[in-house]
Amino acid sequence: MANPCFTQIHPTCIPVSGEYQSKLTLMSESLRNDGRVWVPKKKEDAQAIQQGKLKGVNIKEEDRDYNLERRYPAFGNLVPRDVASRAAKVECDKGHGVSPTGLAVFLDFSDAILRYGKIEANKKGLTNLSNEQIIALGEEVVSAKYGNLFEMYEKITGENPYKEPMKIYPAVHYTMGGVWVDYNLETNVPGLFALGECNFSDHGANRLGASALMQGLADGYFVIPYTIGTFLANEISTPKIKNDLPEFLEAEKATKVLIDKLLNTKGNQSVESFHRRLGKIMWEYCGMARNEAGLIKGRQMIRELRAEFYNDVFVPGSNDEFNPELEKAIRVADLLEHGELMMVDALNRNESCGGHFREESVTEDGEAMRKDSEYAYVAAWEWNETEPILHKEPLIFENVELKTRSYK
Amino acid sequence: MSAEMNLKIKIWRQKNSKTSGSFETYPVVANEHMSFLEMLDVLNEDLISQKKEPIVFEHDCREGICGACSLVINGQPHGPNSGTTTCQLHMRFFKDGDIIVVEPYRASAFPVLKDVAVDRSAFDRIMQAGGYISVNAGQAPDGNAIPIEKGRAGQSFEAAACIGCGACVAACPNGSAMLFTSAKIAHLGHLPQGVVEADKRAQAMVAQMDKEGFGMCSNVGACEAECPKEIKLENIAFMNRSYLKAVFSGEEV
Ligand code: SF4
Ligand code: FES
Numbered sequence: 001m002a003n004p005c006f007t008q009i010h011p012t013c014i015p016v017s018g019e020y021q022s023k024l025t026l027m028s029e030s031l032r033n034d035g036r037v038w039v040p041k042k043k044e045d046a047q048a049i050q051q052g053k054l055k056g057v058n059i060k061e062e063d064r065d066y067n068l069e070r071r072y073p074a075f076g077n078l079v080p081r082d083v084a085s086r087a088a089k090v091e092c093d094k095g096h097g098v099s100p101t102g103l104a105v106f107l108d109f110s111d112a113i114l115r116y117g118k119i120e121a122n123k124k125g126l127t128n129l130s131n132e133q134i135i136a137l138g139e140e141v142v143s144a145k146y147g148n149l150f151e152m153y154e155k156i157t158g159e160n161p162y163k164e165p166m167k168i169y170p171a172v173h174y175t176m177g178g179v180w181v182d183y184n185l186e187t188n189v190p191g192l193f194a195l196g197e198c199n200f201s202d203h204g205a206n207r208l209g210a211s212a213l214m215q216g217l218a219d220g221y222f223v224i225p226y227t228i229g230t231f232l233a234n235e236i237s238t239p240k241i242k243n244d245l246p247e248f249l250e251a252e253k254a255t256k257v258l259i260d261k262l263l264n265t266k267g268n269q270s271v272e273s274f275h276r277r278l279g280k281i282m283w284e285y286c287g288m289a290r291n292e293a294g295l296i297k298g299r300q301m302i303r304e305l306r307a308e309f310y311n312d313v314f315v316p317g318s319n320d321e322f323n324p325e326l327e328k329a330i331r332v333a334d335l336l337e338h339g340e341l342m343m344v345d346a347l348n349r350n351e352s353c354g355g356h357f358r359e360e361s362v363t364e365d366g367e368a369m370r371k372d373s374e375y376a377y378v379a380a381w382e383w384n385e386t387e388p389i390l391h392k393e394p395l396i397f398e399n400v401e402l403k404t405r406s407y408k
Numbered sequence: 409m410s411a412e413m414n415l416k417i418k419i420w421r422q423k424n425s426k427t428s429g430s431f432e433t434y435p436v437v438a439n440e441h442m443s444f445l446e447m448l449d450v451l452n453e454d455l456i457s458q459k460k461e462p463i464v465f466e467h468d469c470r471e472g473i474c475g476a477c478s479l480v481i482n483g484q485p486h487g488p489n490s491g492t493t494t495c496q497l498h499m500r501f502f503k504d505g506d507i508i509v510v511e512p513y514r515a516s517a518f519p520v521l522k523d524v525a526v527d528r529s530a531f532d533r534i535m536q537a538g539g540y541i542s543v544n545a546g547q548a549p550d551g552n553a554i555p556i557e558k559g560r561a562g563q564s565f566e567a568a569a570c571i572g573c574g575a576c577v578a579a580c581p582n583g584s585a586m587l588f589t590s591a592k593i594a595h596l597g598h599l600p601q602g603v604v605e606a607d608k609r610a611q612a613m614v615a616q617m618d619k620e621g622f623g624m625c626s627n628v629g630a631c632e633a634e635c636p637k638e639i640k641l642e643n644i645a646f647m648n649r650s651y652l653k654a655v656f657s658g659e660e661v
Contacts, residue, residue: 018439020446022470155498156441270456272449316461321424322522324464325456 002200002380002393003177004338005346008207008355009288010173011084014156015104019276024171025156028149029209032077032084034112034142035166039096039105041065046096056098056106056165067091067105075407082206082355082368083407085170089288092169099167108165113138170288174212176203176355177345180380184227185219191231195219200378205354259319262329267312271329274309278302278332278339286339290346291359299343306336341381344388351375372402413438413499417451419463419510425519425527433507440500444487445470445477447499464523470495472636475571478578479524480511485575485634493573493636513578517585517621528574530620531588535572537616538609539592541602554600564598567591569637576631576639582623587631589617590647591639597650607654614651 012027040046041063048054067087069076079087088105091097098104117138121129129137139162143150150161157167178200185193185201196216203211242248285298309332317323352361352368353375361369378393415436422429436454438447445467452462468476477494481487487497502508510524518526570591577585593610596602602609625644632641 017441020442020450022443022446022449025471270453272453272456314456314459316456316459322464322525325462 001177001338001341001383002180002378003205003345004175004342004381005286005290005349005379006176006203006205006353006355007172007286007342008081008174008176009085009170011081011088011170012107012168013171014153015099015167015169016101017157025152026171026173027153027166027168028146029081031107031146031149031166034145035077035107035109036066036111037068037077037084037088037105037107037168038064038066038165039091039098041096043095046098046102049098050100050102052100056108057163065091065096072407079407080206081173082357085288086357088168088170097169099169104167104169106165107168109142109161110165113142113162116141172283172287174207176200176205176207180378184230185223186227186231191235193224193228193231195224205356207355258330258333259326261310262313262315262326262333263317263319265310265313265315267314269308269312270314271325271332274305274313275328275332275335277305278335281305282339282342286343286346289357289359292347292350295343295347299340299347302336302340302343306340309333309336337383341383341388345379345381348379348390349375370402370404376402411440411504413440413502413504413506415447415502415505416507417448417510418507419524420512420520421463421523422512422520424522429520429523431509438499440498442499443470443495444479444481444497444499445495464521464525466525467495472496473571475573478513478526478528478573478575480513480578482509485513485578486573486636490633491636491638493571513574515574515577515580515583515622517583518574518577526574528572530622531572531574531585533620534585534589534613534616535592538605538612539596541596541605543601556600560598564595567594567598567639567643570595570635570639571637573636575634575636577622579630579634580623580625581628581630582626584625584631585617585620585622586625586644586647587635587639587641589613590643593650594643594646597646606650607657610647610650611654614647 010026010029012029012031014025014027016024040049040059045054045059045063049056049059067090068079068084071087072079072083077084091105092103095102098106113135115138117134117136120137120141121127121134126133142162153159153161153166159166178198179187179194181187181194181199181201185195185199187194187199196219197212199219202215202218243252281298281301285294285301313329315326315329317325319326346356346358349356350358350360351371351374352358353370357368361371363369376395378395380391380393382389382391415438416433417436418431418433420429421432434451434455436447436451438450442450445465448463448465455462466476466478468474470477472493472495475493477486479486479494481494481497486492486494487501489497489501512518512520512524512526513528515526517530518528521527568591570588572588574585574588576587577583593606593613596609597606629641632639
């Protein structure tokens with residue numbers, strides 16, 4: 001597993017509304033082309049909104065803090081995902097969030113609607129239009145661009161984003177890290193190739209829009225047809241591998257032992273409850289902003305959770321039938337190791353880089369600071385129950401220079 | 409803010425494809441913001457806490473794009489809201505006190521695996537029979553090297569929206585898979601890259617469809633009405649044309 005700590009947090013999600021939710025709904029990032037992110041300047045206003053006593057539209061222009069435009073005048077609402085996500089967290093942590101949980105910022109389209117309305121009016125040569133008529137024209141334009149997203153938002157939240165600013169909050173979206181592969185896409189298991197999203201090879205520490213699709217296409221269309229042949233050429237005379245080899249028997253036995261253990265623990269807690277607790281630990285200590293103390297604590301909590309899982313999980317049914325709960329239990333068992341590995345990797349990488357933000361590694365004005373002299377390597381981890389082993393693969397740049405981009 | 413709903417779920421329970429099943433009724437407390445599958449998650453957690461076996465249902469993406477979720481809800485595949493998959497159906501379409509009847513898709517080509525999960529691998533085999541275009545991987549062709557007329561691209565795109573969920577089969581009194589198969593045939597057959605093998609594809613996919621035991625189409629149109637992706641009946645006409653052309657041209661598959 002390489003670079004497991006590189007996680008992309010997507011800034012434009014519909015905020016959490018209940019414990020039962022199986023996933024959060026992502027609104028497209030394209031919304032930030034026209035929407036302006038803001039929070040109330042005054043804490044009292046934010047609190048009143050949280051309690052449902054005020055609405056976003058009631059807040060006067062001068063009492064709004066367009067926090068992305070203020071902090072990043074050059075890029076404004078179009079800063080990269082990690083920057084926008086952290087900025088939302090900063091405001092909510094200060095108490096300026098706007099949903100009942102206090103964990104949301106506004107994404108406001110009223111200016112865009114007005115602007116498009118005026119452009120339309122000009123195009124049609126209409127003067128003397130009332131404000132309402134201009135807004136109606138603008139809403140048409142916005143609806144043509146984002147109509148389906150607005151509809152989806154309204155379906156889920158019951159609020160009309162043409163009339164009231166949307167509420168959004170960051171949520172986990174993508175893992176840039178993945179299975180370690182070489183340039184031929186072969187893993188450290190000879191003959192096992194990993195293509196597309198599951199490997200770590202293309203995105204580095206951050207991911208650009210649509211590049212997950214690109215990776216699937218590039219790996220499948222341009223890389224593997226050329227590289228797998230080299231492997232297969234040497235295997236042409238290898239007879240069919242039998243399943244009574246010691247390695248096979250050992251792997252089969254280990255799986256059976258795990259399945260038996262899961263089924264026979266017969267504890268009191270559901271697989272789902274462990275999955276949720278793990279998710280909360282990850283979000284709390286290995287989420288948008290990470291620090292040493294938190295990561296050490298989070299890692300310890302996962303280790304305890306893992307021990308509790310094997311002692312008290314309840315997996316219904318048996319292993320001779322279609323049993324999705326058992327399948328889920330095996331996945332959660334894996335995730336309990338994977339989560340720890342993410343903490344370990346995040347702890348090791350004491351720099352802020354792409355999706356990984358370490359509070360200890362910031363510039364004077366609080367922006368992410370990379371440490372290229374120390375961490376310009378791929379961190380490939382070998383799992384070990386007590387202490388995972390790090391293999392460093394240095395990153396060598398021949399044709400480009402490493403630089404830091406400023407969004408100010 | 410979200411109203412609590414006390415519901416009764418009357419749902420099909422069946423151990424496996426060899427045993428026969430029956431309905432069981434369970435109470436569940438939901439709220440209007442939940443999706444239908446989240447409501448079933450809540451019910452399952454409740455069953456697990458009583459050390460009972462949870463209900464097996466299929467799901468994956470939970471955002472209407474993978475086609476894994478199924479369920480016949482109050483007699484309708486994917487439930488009462490048109491153009492919506494079960495995973496995107498919200499509980500606000502039901503009301504407090506409702507008894508909701510949940511069944512698996514019923515079609516001989518979709519045997520029940522367990523409870524409300526059915527085996528839809530017949531669809532995979534139809535796809536394998538011809539739902540692809542043959543290309544040699546190699547140098548990338550230039551973008552826009554093959555001009556595609558906008559109307560055709562649109563028709564292809566609309567057909568490609570089919571997520572292979574099988575609701576069309578469940579809705580059809582004959583258990584016909586014509587809407588699904590035709591969507592796949594039209595999706596490729598409308599594009600220049602797919603035209604090359606169009607005849608062969610139509611013949612092979614229709615042959616596989618018959619082999620799987622799906623029924624014949626008698627133009628009832630229930631499939632179109634229940635399809636969560638609003639796939640049109642026109643595709644069936646397109647498929648029939650492609651198929652007949654292939655048969656008359658005398659090519660054997
Ligand atoms: S045609 Fe519609 S109902 Fe049938 S499989 Fe495709 S998406 Fe589902
Ligand atoms: S779960 Fe993927 S379409 Fe419903």
